[in-house]
Amino acid sequence: MDSNIEQIKALRANRKLGQNFMVNEAVAESEAEYALGRNAIELGPGFGILTKKLCKKAARVLAVERDERLYELLEQNLKCKNATVVKGDFFKQPDKIFDGYDIMVSNIPYNLSSKTISWLAKTRIEALLCVQKEFAEHMLAKQGTKKYSRLSVMSHLMFDIYQIMRVPRNNFYPVPKVDSMIVYMRPKKVGISAKVTYIINLLMEHKKKSLRNALLDSRKALGLTQENALSISESLSLSSSRVFKLSPEQIAQSAEEVAASLSIKR
Numbered sequence: 001m002d003s004n005i006e007q008i009k010a011l012r013a014n015r016k017l018g019q020n021f022m023v024n025e026a027v028a029e030s031e032a033e034y035a036l037g038r039n040a041i042e043l044g045p046g047f048g049i050l051t052k053k054l055c056k057k058a059a060r061v062l063a064v065e066r067d068e069r070l071y072e073l074l075e076q077n078l079k080c081k082n083a084t085v086v087k088g089d090f091f092k093q094p095d096k097i098f099d100g101y102d103i104m105v106s107n108i109p110y111n112l113s114s115k116t117i118s119w120l121a122k123t124r125i126e127a128l129l130c131v132q133k134e135f136a137e138h139m140l141a142k143q144g145t146k147k148y149s150r151l152s153v154m155s156h157l158m159f160d161i162y163q164i165m166r167v168p169r170n171n172f173y174p175v176p177k178v179d180s181m182i183v184y185m186r187p188k189k190v191g192i193s194a195k196v197t198y199i200i201n202l203l204m205e206h207k208k209k210s211l212r213n214a215l216l217d218s219r220k221a222l223g224l225t226q227e228n229a230l231s232i233s234e235s236l237s238l239s240s241s242r243v244f245k246l247s248p249e250q251i252a253q254s255a256e257e258v259a260a261s262l263s264i265k266r
Contacts, residue, residue, distance in 0.1 A: 019067070021046045022107045022130070024171040025053070031182065032057045034128040035105050041098060041125070043090045043106040043116065046070055048078050050107060055080035062101055064090040091115060095123075102126060110135070110176070114151070121158045124187040130167055136181035143247050150204040156248040157192060159185040192252065199255035207244040211236055211254055214243050222262060232261045 022028055032053035045051040045063035047070065054061045061083040065071045071087040078085060086093065090112075107130040108116050117139075120127050131139075139155040140163055141147035155161055164182040169175050192200075202221055206214035212233040215222075219229035233239055236257055238250060246254070 019044075019046065019109065020172040020174055020176045022049055022171060023173050024167075025049060027130075027167060027171055027182075028053045030165070031105055031107075031128055031130065034184065035061075035103055038103050039101040041101045041104040041106070043104065043108050043112070045074060045085070046107075048074050050105070051078060051083065052080065054105060055083050058082070060084075060101070062086065062097065064088065064093060066090070091119065098123065098125075103128070106130070107172075107180075117151075117155065120185065120187070121154075126187065127185045128164070128182065129185065130180050130182045132176075133166065133179040133181045136163065136183050139183065144245050148207070148244050150201050153200055153204060153248045153251050154192075154197070155185075157188070157190065157252055159187055161185050193259070195259045196252065196255045199258050200251055203243050203251060203255065207242075209243060210239065211241055211243055211246070212239040215258065222258075224262065228262075232258060235261070 028050040031050060035054050035058040038058055039060040040054050040058040040062070042051055042054060042061060042063040045065050048063075051061060051063050051074070055078075059082065061080065063074065063083060064086045065074060066087075066089050068087065071085065074085045086097065102125065104116075104120065104125055104127040106116075106127075110132045113131050113135050116129065135151075138147050138149050138151045139161055141149065141152040162184045164184055167180040167182060169177070169179050172180070199218075199222075202218040203211065203214045206217045209217065215233040215236070216226065216229050219226060222229070224232070236254055238246060238254055241250075243251065
């Protein structure tokens, strides 16, 4: 671990890119087990600590690194015949480069967490991610709890999610201010339209209110008059229930009922 830290210190992490590098090889070894015999994607390989472990476990590895300095180091030092390193923004890569890959295993920059979840939902790719602990807690949160949020609802609708392990902050360098958590995500065979997603987001903005009042408070964003919003809200099967007390499936059902009653141009 010490040699890894010295190498990172010499290069200096780019805080604008959210760089906090995993330096515990034992944690990386545990993460790589999920890619055994599979074709794995790694977002932001950094110094390649996890990448090297993936090379030993996975059939193929595709690592996408935005930082040119780190890309050059990986090109020089990563001696893995089954690995491909690509330089650039992960989210600007053509879809075709991910063809044939079936799991993402990554210690992702905290500032890319939401964007990564959206990408995984779109591509329906399985993932093992190390993310900020609080972010993971929101993903895993159950209905009726303080951390139950829009992220909780959408995550549970799109994935089966499991907490794997907590990773204390001292396993990274530079040491972040918060701990991390590793979660495993398996995509569900469901689809949620942009319209329904939009309505879910609006309802969760007023999650402490009844479904009826949450819809009334969202009427302007939905292009509804108060009269129309009231009419729709009274027709909802769970109109008197508080939004944050509803399961993700119940919230989605309510959003679908709203969507069926109006036309939103998105």
